[in-house]
Amino acid sequence: MRRExxxxxxxxAAFAVVAVLGSTxxxxxxSKELIxxxxxxxxxxxxxxxxxxxxxERGYFREEGLEVTIDRGFGxxxxxxxxxxxxxxxxxxxxxxxxxxxxxxxxxxxxSVMMIYDAYLGTVxxxxxxxxxxxxxxxxxTIGAPLTTGGRTMFPAFAKANGIDxxxxxxxxxxxxxxxxxxxxxxxxxxxxxxxxxxxxxxxLGMKRDQLTILNFADYGVDLYGSxxxxxxxxxxxxxxxxxxxxxxxxxxxxxxxxxxxxxIATLQKRDPxxxxxxxxxxxxxxxxxxLKRPSVEKFGVSYVDPARLQRSIDTLVSVFEISPxxxxxDVYTDKFLPPQADRMLKF
Numbered sequence: 093m094r095r096e097x098x099x100x101x102x103x104x105a106a107f108a109v110v111a112v113l114g115s116t117x118x119x120x121x122x123s124k125e126l127i128x129x130x131x132x133x134x135x136x137x138x139x140x141x142x143x144x145x146x147x148x149e150r151g152y153f154r155e156e157g158l159e160v161t162i163d164r165g166f167g168x169x170x171x172x173x174x175x176x177x178x179x180x181x182x183x184x185x186x187x188x189x190x191x192x193x194x195x196x197x198x199x200x201x202x203x204s205v206m207m208i209y210d211a212y213l214g215t216v217x218x219x220x221x222x223x224x225x226x227x228x229x230x231x232x233x234t235i236g237a238p239l240t241t242g243g244r245t246m247f248p249a250f251a252k253a254n255g256i257d258x259x260x261x262x263x264x265x266x267x268x269x270x271x272x273x274x275x276x277x278x279x280x281x282x283x284x285x286x287x288x289x290x291x292x293x294x295x296x297l298g299m300k301r302d303q304l305t306i307l308n309f310a311d312y313g314v315d316l317y318g319s320x321x322x323x324x325x326x327x328x329x330x331x332x333x334x335x336x337x338x339x340x341x342x343x344x345x346x347x348x349x350x351x352x353x354x355x356x357i358a359t360l361q362k363r364d365p366x367x368x369x370x371x372x373x374x375x376x377x378x379x380x381x382x383x384l385k386r387p388s389v390e391k392f393g394v395s396y397v398d399p400a401r402l403q404r405s406i407d408t409l410v411s412v413f414e415i416s417p418x419x420x421x422x423d424v425y426t427d428k429f430l431p432p433q434a435d436r437m438l439k440f
Contacts, residue, residue, distance in 0.1 A: 126159040127334060132180040133165045134319060136268065137364040139372035140288065140379045141184065142356035143208075147345025149359045156337035164363075167240025167268075169193060175322060176200045182338060183322040186212070187402075187424055188246060188409055190322055194423070195415045201325040204425040206339050207395045208346070209318025209383035214243045214250065214309040217275075217290050218282035224305060227254035227312055233281040234262040236271050243284030246309065246316070249412045253313030273297060287382070292375040296368065310382070316405045317397065318383055328429065335429040343431050346394065350380065350438065385440050393436035397425055 133141045144162050147153060153160045165171045165184070172193040175183040183202075186209075190202040216235065218224045224233065227250065237244040244263070251258050264280045272293040275283045283290050287308055295301065309316075321342060328335050349356040357372045388396050402421050410418045430436065 125157065126154065127157055127337075128159045128161070129181040129334060129338065130161045130163070130179070131182045131184070132163050132171055132174055134171060134184045134186075135165050135167055135286075135289065137164055137360050137367065138289065139353070139357050139360065139367075139376040142349050142360050142376075143342060143345040144184075145359035145363070146349050146352070146356040147341050150345075150348060152341040152344045152348075153338075156341050158334070158337055158341065160338075160341075167238065168242070168245050170240060172202060172322075175202060175324060178324075181323065181327060181334070184208075184319060185322050186242065186319045187317050187322075187405070188212075191406065191409050191415070191419055191424060192245075192413060194419060195413070201423070202322050203325045203328065203423070204320050204322055205328060205335055205427075205429045206321040206342065207317050207397050207425065208320045209379075210386045210389050210396075211310045211383050212242070212246065212314060212316040212318045213286040213288055213379075213382060214246045214284070214314065215287035215290070216243060216247075216250070216282050216284050216307040217287070217294065218305050218307075220303055220305050222281060224282065227251075227256055227307055230282065230307075231257055231260035232262075234264050235282045235284050236264040236266050236275055236280040237284040238268050238271065239265055241268065241271075241284060241289075242286050243290075243309075246314065247284055249314050249316070249408055250307075250309045250312065252412050288375050288379050291378070292371055295374070296371050308382075314408070315401065316408065317402065320395065328426075332429060336431075339429055340431050340435075343394065343436055347438065349376070350384075350440075380440070384438060389438065390440070393433050394438055395427065395430055395436060396433075397427065 131144055148160055148162060168189060171183055171185050172189050174180050176197065187204045190204055194201050216230065223229060248258065266274060271283055272290050276297045276299060287306065323335060353373050353376055354369060357369055361367050388398065399421060402425060406419060406421065406424060409415060
């Protein structure tokens with residue numbers, strides 16, 4: 093009986109080892125089958141970008157067969173160049189970035205395949221009581237901003253829409269790390285930025301919202317679509333299934349982020365431990381309020397693009413930046429890689 097029991101025990105252990113080895117081999121095989129892709133974000137680690145860090149942590153990309161590397165960005169044309177070079181497969185950036193880059197690139201073209209922000213977040217923020225109450229009042233004043241921030245890149249469109257003489261604007265070029273602290277110290281009159289960046293930074297530095305005048309571009313005649321997912325046009329043509337997989341995981345990440353904000357921000361803290369949870373939740377709420385909780389998104393889902401509005405956006409950029417030839421809407425954006433509309437409806 094003892095021999096039989098020992099025999100059964102040994103056989104059971106052997107089967108267990110085989111099962112474990114088989115499972116490990118299967119996992120390794122699956123891992124080898126994952127398609128590696130790289131995503132570059134628009135800017136420093138901030139809560140709206142947790143769409144992708146949360147999607148990665150929850151395994152949404154791996155379920156699509158993708159192994160995604162996520163890096164922070166550095167703004168504007170530098171991000172576009174990184175995507176165009178082939179160092180990245182996807183970029184979180186604005187359709188305006190693609191248009192401006194394409195105007196100077198005869199061979200490599202960038203295209204938006206998902207529009208996440210239904211409004212452009214560019215802004216100029218100044219103190220109340222300094223004589224700046226409307227855009228025209230910025231003439232003769234000094235604005236601090238990095239060269240690559242969205243608020244500075246698209247300032248010419250803001251200026252044209254509001255009759256500002258750009259020659260009368262004094263720019264103080266400064267790093268993103270110093271921009272808001274030095275504004276608080278009184279080094280310049282205003283900052284040009286994304287409102288979700290500077291407004292929350294200034295509040296964290298002790299300035300209250302009622303102490304500030306906020307000139308959001310979207311409120312002053314700049315009706316542009318905002319940031320979304322950009323790819324190289326040739327990449328999308330050669331690997332449409334990869335783009336589709338990436339966007340399915342992105343939509344899932346967006347929904348998960350909105351439903352589980354603290355968890356989403358925790359995935360960012362692994363990359364930047366200095367992030368403050370309350371500030372980042374406030375930043376995320378502001379982004380949702382300004383770019384997602386809008387009539388067109390509520391009615392048609394995220395990444396609904398109205399053709400007439402897109403054409404107006406293109407016309408604005410063509411006029412302001414003297415782009416020739418003018419791109420066609422289909423050169424700028426396509427919805428053919430998106431999940432079905434029903435899957436893109438959001439809960440607020």
